[in-house]
Amino acid sequence: MMNSAIEAVDLVVHRGRRDVLRTVSATVPAGSVVGLLGPSGSGKTTLMRAVVGVQRITSGTLTVLGLPAGHPRLRSRIGYVSQTPSVYDDLTIRQNLTYFGRIVGAPAADVDRVLDEVDLREEQRALVRDLSGGQQNRVSLAAALLGSPELLVLDEPTVGLDPVLRRDLWDLFRVLASRGTTLLVSSHVMDEAQRCDRILLLRDGALLADVTPAELLESTGTSDADDAFLALVGSAR
Amino acid sequence: MNVGLTLATTGRVLTQVRHDPRTIGLLILVPSLLLGLMAWIFTDTPVFGVVGPALLALFPFIAMFLVTSITMLRERRSGTLERLMTLPLGRVDLLLGYTLAFGALAIVQALVAVGFAVWVCGLTVAGDAWLLVLVALVDALLGTTLGLMASAFARSEFQVVQFLPALVFPQVLLGGIFVPRDRMPDVLNAISDWLPLSHAIEALQTVSTDATGTGTVLRETVIVAAFAVAAIVLGAVTLRRTTP
Numbered sequence A: 001m002m003n004s005a006i007e008a009v010d011l012v013v014h015r016g017r018r019d020v021l022r023t024v025s026a027t028v029p030a031g032s033v034v035g036l037l038g039p040s041g042s043g044k045t046t047l048m049r050a051v052v053g054v055q056r057i058t059s060g061t062l063t064v065l066g067l068p069a070g071h072p073r074l075r076s077r078i079g080y081v082s083q084t085p086s087v088y089d090d091l092t093i094r095q096n097l098t099y100f101g102r103i104v105g106a107p108a109a110d111v112d113r114v115l116d117e118v119d120l121r122e123e124q125r126a127l128v129r130d131l132s133g134g135q136q137n138r139v140s141l142a143a144a145l146l147g148s149p150e151l152l153v154l155d156e157p158t159v160g161l162d163p164v165l166r167r168d169l170w171d172l173f174r175v176l177a178s179r180g181t182t183l184l185v186s187s188h189v190m191d192e193a194q195r196c197d198r199i200l201l202l203r204d205g206a207l208l209a210d211v212t213p214a215e216l217l218e219s220t221g222t223s224d225a226d227d228a229f230l231a232l233v234g235s236a237r
Numbered sequence B: 001m002n003v004g005l006t007l008a009t010t011g012r013v014l015t016q017v018r019h020d021p022r023t024i025g026l027l028i029l030v031p032s033l034l035l036g037l038m039a040w041i042f043t044d045t046p047v048f049g050v051v052g053p054a055l056l057a058l059f060p061f062i063a064m065f066l067v068t069s070i071t072m073l074r075e076r077r078s079g080t081l082e083r084l085m086t087l088p089l090g091r092v093d094l095l096l097g098y099t100l101a102f103g104a105l106a107i108v109q110a111l112v113a114v115g116f117a118v119w120v121c122g123l124t125v126a127g128d129a130w131l132l133v134l135v136a137l138v139d140a141l142l143g144t145t146l147g148l149m150a151s152a153f154a155r156s157e158f159q160v161v162q163f164l165p166a167l168v169f170p171q172v173l174l175g176g177i178f179v180p181r182d183r184m185p186d187v188l189n190a191i192s193d194w195l196p197l198s199h200a201i202e203a204l205q206t207v208s209t210d211a212t213g214t215g216t217v218l219r220e221t222v223i224v225a226a227f228a229v230a231a232i233v234l235g236a237v238t239l240r241r242t243t244p
């Protein structure tokens, strides 16, 4: 068992003429929940796309589950939820999950399991386009859970969800982590940061901090995560 | 290549189409209705007998091109393509899955269009009517694979439609519908030799006028099929897992 699920060393990504990630070095320990935080446009989505192998890397190394990012053998070991729901809106929830399940080679019973995990069993026969935004997000998340991948890369998975559902999903993330799954979760909601094992804070494509939630509060002398975020992002300006 | 994943994709695409009756209408009924309209316009003239076979190449081709390229474009824009690119699905599996799905629809389309042209519009066929079905099918598959390829170069539905005047209309003009290809200026004739639709039209015209032309028909059909395969290969090459 390796001890870091993701390891970036001097990772640089250019998109167009922009330096979107500037020599980022960070590690995500295996079996932990790591939060990826940072202002809008700081490069969170870009970093996640690089980890799942769809973002071209300019320089540096990015190792995922012991293999270089984008390696074909990683494709059945990573689950990815993009920032906007990426499921077919002209299929039902169940048809979507059945298709993605066949692609990742998940056992047929997995569809029911993930439907329960995201609490959409009742709606399974509804077309995705008839669902609310939060429900569509959960379908997208459910698709990533199929086949129980070792690493989950979740780009703002709780956007548009009410506090109860958010808490339930974070409970689910903790359960998955306790079974050995590694999770990299981006978020704008600071109280979610408190539920992570570690926090990576990005600003302008550079890594500002790699800390535990307690260290974040301590180092900024603040008592709540929102203030800590403001203090860190503001002080580096 | 993985047959299971290809067929899973075919099933998924067909389920999507099933939820969209208008697309089914466009693919199955509209080509026949247009053929009927042309036959009606040219009632009591010999024109339909001449252009009818060519139209059998044209309308299904355009309908397939449009529907396939827009379906694939939606896959790109909705982020599902990006998700698939992170999963163990080969690029060729995806494109073949699409081609098989629309190929199945093309079989229905070809049967309906040829049946309608022959029985309702009274198109005379000197050769074997099944050859008409075969050529119409291969021609519709060409529309599908060109549509898959074109979607890689489009960013919106509007741009897909812009490919019609750029890619499709020249083939229509040079395909021998308006002026037989051998009576065109040499340069245009030479160009038309390199356009797949010319060969499809030639094959259909041969079936309907020449009972002994099976050899020509099959040769022309193979040429059309070769273009379709080339379009899939190009489509697979232009479909990238990573983006800058």
Ligand SMILES: Nc1ncnc2c1ncn2[C@@H]1O[C@H](COP(=O)(O)OP(=O)(O)OP(=O)(O)O)[C@@H](O)[C@H]1O
Binding pocket: A015, A016, A018, A020, A038, A039, A040, A041, A042, A043, A044, A045, A046, A047, A083, B244
């Ligand atoms: N396709 C693209 N081409 C060029 N630049 C891009 C592209 N997508 C994003 N960028 C740039 O990359 C930078 C980082 O974008 P990214 O989407 O990674 O930010 P983010 O941290 O995920 O933001 P948000 O919280 O708003 O989702 C932004 O400045 C953006 O302008």
Ligand SMILES: [Mg+2]
Binding pocket: A044, A045, A046, A083, A155
């Ligand atoms: Mg983002």
